[in-house]
């Protein structure tokens with residue numbers, strides 16, 4: 001609702017009330033219309049202030065209303081009647097004004113923001129554009145380049161930046177509503193013509209065509225197939241080149257296309273999924289609302305390789321005291337230098353002081369005796385990790401949480417080496433750990449809810465999107481990656497090239513195709529793991545067993561590349577060629593094409609034409625099938641957990657919502673039918689066999705993804 005009151009004898013105060021963010025749902029919209037009418041018709045009222053309750057102006061249109069029949073007054077005429085009012089209307093912005101919330105403020109004659117408030121037009125992140133005249137008013141107020149930047153990125157800006165841009169008129173340090181009321185009284189009687197933004201001409205831009213062409217080109221390159229940023233540019237262009245009324249018409253047309261698009265549905269799903277995963281639960285019933293963590297003041301990082309360095313930096317930048325331990329002399333010296341550099345660069349970017357004093361370096365494990373939490377980041381070697389956990393258990397004070405940054409290994413085996421296995425959890429960061437947003441928090445069968453709560457809270461403090469998952473090989477992310485990568489290799493054997501596969505995946509929206517990722521992360525990493533698993537045979541093996549390991553289809557292509565010393569970017573040669581070692585500019589390599597032809601000839605394989613569609617179906621459906629197995633095994637609590645892991649950690653295009661949402665969009669019966677087809681053609685690839693949960697969901701009428709958790713409960717009880 002919106003509450004109306006008369007304050008200071010002459011100011012009509014309209015307070016938006018719709019917790020938690022005062023979104024502009026139908027009831028609020030009705031409330032605003034009624035309140036404005038009251039204020040404008042009351043001769044005692046000389047000016048109007050609009051604010052939001054509980055220190056929050058307005059989070060924008062009610063996203064939960066989208067996809068419903070959306071009754072109630074529309075926003076655009078409401079904002080026009082505010083702007084046309086003959087009494088000054090002032091927006092008092094506390095907390096934030098986002099999307100429709102900022103558009104409401106732009107319909108007012110003046111805007112006053114609290115110094116801690118943030119404002120923005122984040123519609124693009126929901127697959128939309130600011131379609132309550134925001135795309136037309138903002139460029140008229142702050143100019144085309146600044147408006148383009150805000151609207152196409154959706155970034156939230158501070159009150160100080162908003163003031164500098166001319167987006168707000170005044171910044172208040174104390175009571176914003178009181179300030180706005182006084183301000184509203186002070187401007188009574190002043191002409192309002194110059195305050196009605198829709199009457200403004202956009203400030204002229206030299207070479208307007210060139211500017212828009214450049215922006216459009218940049219966005220096409222970076223948007224990876226997302227349509228909303230392009231529509232945003234088109235809308236701002238309309239503001240820059242057309243009269244307000246025509247620009248508004250263009251905004252409406254563009255919004256009509258976006259509003260019902262699959263991309264908008266996917267992005268809005270991601271918005272809510274990100275919030276769903278923070279409400280974690282474990283199969284034993286423990287959950288975020290019943291489990292309390294403990295405060296962490298001092299942490300330690302063990303092992304200062306790439307991951308350990310990033311984790312230490314992330315902790316220090318969050319404000320934790322960190323003991324960074326590395327026992328090898330050379331690595332220790334290199335790490336100190338590297339971490340200092342990372343902190344300096346971080347400080348330069350953020351404008352804060354570099355957190356050097358937060359880190360104590362040591363080569364001695366005894367230095368961590370008094371820490372509250374340890375993150376182990378030594379090599380991925382179970383024997384080594386077990387030894388470290390035994391030592392940690394001896395050295396640390398009782399009650400210290402012991403976390404491992406392993407990306408695949410069994411948490412439970414490490415916990416078994418300690419005196420308090422309930423305090424052991426995985427904290428799987430993604431490289432570079434001080435940059436990447438995702439954190440998989442992995443609980444083993446003995447991890448306590450308290451330990452999970454601590455890791456989740458720590459992740460949140462560090463600005464990570466944390467997802468709690470169960471213990472299995474590769475957890476969620478890397479477990480699903482394996483069948484995807486297997487299919488990419490099998491497609492090479494059958495006639496594809498790395499370029500063909502990568503192009504299909506990049507056109508789908510991945511930042512990088514599977515083979516470019518291999519080259520980036522190093523082919524030798526997986527080779528080492530496969531060797532430890534006994535999968536690698538010299539020369540790739542021979543005879544019938546060459547392409548079968550442990551009873552299932554196996555491609556030795558990655559092993560053979562490593563035997564040739566082709567480890568990817570670091571050696572300047574991998575699935576692509578590079579100008580020099582370390583270079584990132586991947587070029588197709590005729591050597592790789594000959595290598596693949598020789599390989600096929602040796603194995604009697606006849607290359608066939610492989611379509612982009614087949615690449616996508618085989619790689620993605622194999623991955624999705626594993627996702628359903630993960631749900632079936634109770635490793636992830638719901639499809640949202642999987643999707644958020646993929647969007648934040650694996651470059652899955654957000655506008656496609658994550659692999660499980662994508663399956664929901666494609667249609668579960670289609671995914672099942674294609675998997676059945678591929679499984680029949682590849683009986684030696686068990687990961688293509690559709691899993692029971694998928695079959696049961698299809699048999700139960702393919703409920704929408706919002707109903708999967710419910711359906712999973714029923715299915716689990718039948719499995």
Ligand SMILES: CC(C)(COP(=O)(O)OP(=O)(O)OC[C@H]1O[C@@H](n2cnc3c(N)ncnc32)[C@H](O)[C@@H]1OP(=O)(O)O)[C@@H](O)C(=O)NCCC(=O)NCCSC(=O)C[C@@H](O)CCCCCCCCCCCCC(=O)O
Pocket residue numbers: 020021023059060061062063064075096098099100101103122123126128129130131132134255256259260272275276
């Ligand atoms: C505001 C935040 C920054 C606050 O962050 P914080 O961390 O404090 O809190 P949370 O993020 O955890 O949120 C708390 C809680 O609130 C829920 N929530 C937040 N925002 C909204 C919202 N806008 N609507 C509904 N619910 C919201 C959130 O989900 C949490 O609850 P949960 O239960 O899930 O835990 C932060 O929340 C934030 O960033 N929010 C989103 C801000 C945003 O993106 N706003 C823009 C919204 S879109 C918009 O405003 C569109 C307008 O420009 C235009 C609208 C015009 C509509 C016209 C439609 C016509 C369509 C034409 C089609 C014609 C088709 C045809 O022809 O038929």
